[in-house]
Amino acid sequence: PQNATSNIVNGIAGAVSETFQENVEAIESEIESGIDTARSALQTGIKGAETGTKLGLTGPRFGAKVLNAISGRN
Structure with missing residues (x-):
């Protein structure tokens, strides 16, 4: 019994x-x-931020519109 109990434990x-x-x-x-x-x-x-920054640097107005669209601003 002791051995069986030990095995169970x-x-x-x-x-x-x-x-x-x-x-x-x-x-x-x-x-x-x-x-x-x-x-x-x-x-x-x-x-996305890098792309927006590049667009902002190459075409400020277009980049600003893209960033506004991404951020949900009008």
């Missing part, structure tokens, strides 16, 4: 440990995915 402890590790890995994956999404959005925003 060890089995439960192992299952808990594996489940905990799987949850940690899943959370890490979600965090990495969120960081990648934020990084992508930031890069897209930077590219």
Whole structure:
């Protein structure tokens, strides 16, 4: 009985440990995915700002209209 109880306890402890590790890995994956999404959005925003700046420098009136359109101003 002692050995069987020990095996059960060890089995439960192992299952808990594996489940905990799987949850940690899943959370890490979600965090990495969120960081990648934020990084992508930031890069897209930077590219948009660079494009607007270039347009603003090459054709001030046209660039201003584009920037206003992007920002939602009239």
